[in-house]
Amino acid sequence: MSVIRFISIALLAFISVSLSAETEKVLNFRSDVDQIRYNDLISELRCPKCQNQNLADSNAQIAIDLRTHVYDMINEGTSDTEILAYMVARYGEFVLYRPQKNGANFILWYGPFILLGIGLLGFILVIRSNAKRRNKRAQG
Amino acid sequence: MSEVKKNKVKKVALFLPFLVFALLAGVFFSQLGKDTQYMPSALVGKPLPDFSLVNLETNKLVNKSDLGNEGYLINFWGTWCPACSFEHDYLMTLASQGVNIIGIDYKDDTAEAIKWLAEKGDPYSAVLLDELGNFGVDMGVTGAPETFVVNSQGEITYRHQGIVNADVWLTMKGYLE
Numbered sequence: 001m002s003v004i005r006f007i008s009i010a011l012l013a014f015i016s017v018s019l020s021a022e023t024e025k026v027l028n029f030r031s032d033v034d035q036i037r038y039n040d041l042i043s044e045l046r047c048p049k050c051q052n053q054n055l056a057d058s059n060a061q062i063a064i065d066l067r068t069h070v071y072d073m074i075n076e077g078t079s080d081t082e083i084l085a086y087m088v089a090r091y092g093e094f095v096l097y098r099p100q101k102n103g104a105n106f107i108l109w110y111g112p113f114i115l116l117g118i119g120l121l122g123f124i125l126v127i128r129s130n131a132k133r134r135n136k137r138a139q140g
Numbered sequence: 141m142s143e144v145k146k147n148k149v150k151k152v153a154l155f156l157p158f159l160v161f162a163l164l165a166g167v168f169f170s171q172l173g174k175d176t177q178y179m180p181s182a183l184v185g186k187p188l189p190d191f192s193l194v195n196l197e198t199n200k201l202v203n204k205s206d207l208g209n210e211g212y213l214i215n216f217w218g219t220w221c222p223a224c225s226f227e228h229d230y231l232m233t234l235a236s237q238g239v240n241i242i243g244i245d246y247k248d249d250t251a252e253a254i255k256w257l258a259e260k261g262d263p264y265s266a267v268l269l270d271e272l273g274n275f276g277v278d279m280g281v282t283g284a285p286e287t288f289v290v291n292s293q294g295e296i297t298y299r300h301q302g303i304v305n306a307d308v309w310l311t312m313k314g315y316l317e
Contacts, residue, residue: 048280048282049283051177051179060272061283062273062276065273070276088182090178090183090280094179113315
């Protein structure tokens with residue numbers, strides 16, 4: 001008798017565990033492209049609460065809410081740029097894991113290449129002046 | 141170029157790495173000890189976003205124009221938020237000094253909120269319900285408590301994340317013109 005009771009309790013526990021796993025919402029998209037867009041967007045948007053995670057990885061309440069917003073906007077036919085603009089208007093450029101390339105960010109994106117160019121220019125100038133000096137010495 | 145001038149240029153060039161170092165050191169030093177979690181609000185300097193929320197007491201829809209055109213605070217809170225309960229006492233003090241505080245009951249259970257206000261007192265001139273947190277997203281809120289200062293022009297001038305206390309109020313007060 002007690003064995004049967006034990007088995008039934010174990011079964012019940014198992015069922016309740018699988019039920020709680022079911023509560024994760026299943027998202028339905030109009031197309032596979034929308035599904036891909038959703039996954040891309042939530043991995044590219046930063047969670048404003050837990051600052052080193054993206055929306056996809058974070059379980060903070062605000063991240064869950066923002067994922068829902070992204071999902072709703074995609075199903076309403078909003079474009080990616082509009083969704084990103086929506087987020088930036090509310091949470092600032094901070095939410096973009098790929099910051100825009102204008103304004104002060106220009107230096108961050110292209111500064112290293114500009115410095116490299118300047119270095120290269122300096123290098124060439126030094127080599128040239130050395131060569132000139134050597135030529136002069138050889139002639140004189 | 142004369143020899144003397146050339147030497148001068150060379151000397152300056154020798155100091156260039158030091159100058160770059162000094163510049164970088166200055167930049168890094170100025171960043172030391174700053175709150176790394178601090179995030180400026182994207183809404184500061186912008187008008188309060190439009191909204192339409194239900195008033196907890198009257199059950200009527202309230203929108204932006206109903207809040208009048210004198211400066212006020214917008215305080216996001218919830219009964220689920222332990223820090224809000226710490227903050228509540230100071231909000232009561234502010235309310236008794238005549239500060240107009242609009243409460244946004246953020247992602248909360250309305251019955252719990254009514255109980256909370258009855259037990260702890262009500263510092264708010266109006267409590268608006270944001271059960272789904274949509275207004276919170278429009279305001280760029282990341283949690284509770286969070287408090288915004290709206291000036292007489294209906295413009296958001298300041299945002300504070302976390303508990304409002306006497307220290308915070310000193311700074312906040314200045315933005316409430």
